[in-house]
Amino acid sequence: RPPAYGVLPRPCRALVLLNPQSGAGRALEDFQAVVQPMLAEADIATTVFVTERPHHAHEKVRDEDLSQWDTLVVMAGDGLLYEVVNGLMERPDWEDTMKKPLCILPGGSGNALAASINHYAGNDHVAKKKLLTNCTFILCKGLHTQMDLVSLSTASGKRLFSFLGFGWGFISDVDIDSEKYRRLGNARFTLGTLQCLAKLRVYQGRLSYLPAVPEALPSDSLLVPLCQPVPPHWTVVPEEEFVSVYAIYQSHLGTNLLMAPAAQLHDGCIHLFYLKAGISRVALLKIFLAMARGTHLDLNCPYLCYVPVRAFRLEPRTAAGIMTVDGEALACEPVQGQIHGRLCRVLSG
Ligand code: ADP
Numbered sequence: 592r593p594p595a596y597g598v599l600p601r602p603c604r605a606l607v608l609l610n611p612q613s614g615a616g617r618a619l620e621d622f623q624a625v626v627q628p629m630l631a632e633a634d635i636a637t638t639v640f641v642t643e644r645p646h647h648a649h650e651k652v653r654d655e656d657l658s659q660w661d662t663l664v665v666m667a668g669d670g671l672l673y674e675v676v677n678g679l680m681e682r683p684d685w686e687d688t689m690k691k692p693l694c695i696l697p698g699g700s701g702n703a704l705a706a707s708i709n710h711y712a713g714n715d716h717v718a719k720k721k722l723l724t725n726c727t728f729i730l731c732k733g734l735h736t737q738m739d740l741v742s743l744s745t746a747s748g749k750r751l752f753s754f755l756g757f758g759w760g761f762i763s764d765v766d767i768d769s770e771k772y773r774r775l776g777n778a779r780f781t782l783g784t785l786q787c788l789a790k791l792r793v794y795q796g797r798l799s800y801l802p803a804v805p806e807a808l809p810s811d812s813l814l815v816p817l818c819q820p821v822p823p824h825w826t827v828v829p830e831e832e833f834v835s836v837y838a839i840y841q842s843h844l845g846t847n848l849l850m851a852p853a854a855q856l857h858d859g860c861i862h863l864f865y866l867k868a869g870i871s872r873v874a875l876l877k878i879f880l881a882m883a884r885g886t887h888l889d890l891n892c893p894y895l896c897y898v899p900v901r902a903f904r905l906e907p908r909t910a911a912g913i914m915t916v917d918g919e920a921l922a923c924e925p926v927q928g929q930i931h932g933r934l935c936r937v938l939s940g
């Protein structure tokens with residue numbers, strides 16, 4: 592097993608993948624004004640790769656020789672890191688390449704991993720420029736550790752790797768519907784939540800999971816093909832009507848949403864939340880307001896369920912609703928996922 596912690600060499604060579612369209616569109620400006628001076632002090636040399644289109648970063652890290660870089664830095668939202676992780680996992684040498692530390696600098700409107708890492712590092716809750724400064728400081732210090740990834744497979748045969756979360760229903764609707772307000776930064780999610788509350792609806796499907804607690808770790812894959820029923824030691828949720836299902840593996844769903852306070856970078860755990868149909872709009876709003884402080888479970892709302900799991904399967908009854916992986920839209924179809932402990936490394940303070 593590789594060491595849990597490592598430190599970047601000095602001098603250090605960083606490839607910075609930067610999405611100039613992220614968030615309010617200021618990533619390049621902020622990089623030059625805030626990040627670059629700090630990195631220069633820390634003896635970290637940067638080469639900036641500015642993405643020109645979706646998938647550009649994916650192709651770059653999939654196809655190129657990355658041996659000259661000590662770290663890959665993503666200055667964007669979670670969406671660009673999602674591209675990078677999946678591009679790296681498509682390489683024939685993925686096992687070696689995934690040992691290279693990744694770093695997230697919040698440049699987008701969805702900066703959940705940056706907020707999570709800031710939280711794990713014991714820093715106060717901050718947003719915007721302060722969060723960027725904290726994350727840049729974490730890069731300057733150069734301490735990196737392992738992070739779990741979740742592998743998702745869909746009925747149509749896609750295989751995806753995810754570092755943040757998988758969602759369906761209300762939360763995913765907010766995430767995707769609010770993309771048009773990206774320029775508002777993180778406020779896009781507050782506005783999106785209120786808009787989606789107005790057209791609240793129910794999604795039908797079957798949710799199953801393998802609880803995280805019992806028995807020794809099976810060495811083989813935890814999953815059986817989607818065309819077969821889940822193994823008998825899995826739990827099948829009796830209700831089949833949901834407002835939302837969200838499987839998160841980091842603490843934060845957004846800069847101001849502390850969804851899984853107990854989550855850690857390598858806890859080997861998927862934190863599965865689901866909201867059952869029947870919840871009122873007011874109760875739903877209360878949950879989202881409480882999530883700012885991570886106190887939503889203390890509300891003891893009977894419609895909100897939480898269970899730590901190692902694998903899950905979601906079989907929507909119809910192809911209704913948006914699914915998301917790390918905040919990016921996914922066509923709605925049966926999907927299952929399992930945790931893979933310590934599959935990559937990130938700068939973590
Ligand atoms: P945000 O947090 O604002 O959503 P992200 O960095 O997550 O910002 O990026 C959102 C999407 O933009 C990603 O799906 C990514 O593929 C795409 N993207 C990357 N580079 C560009 C570009 N130059 N122009 C437009 N879209 C881009």
Ligand code: MG
Pocket residue numbers: 668669670671699701918919
């Ligand atoms: Mg995004």
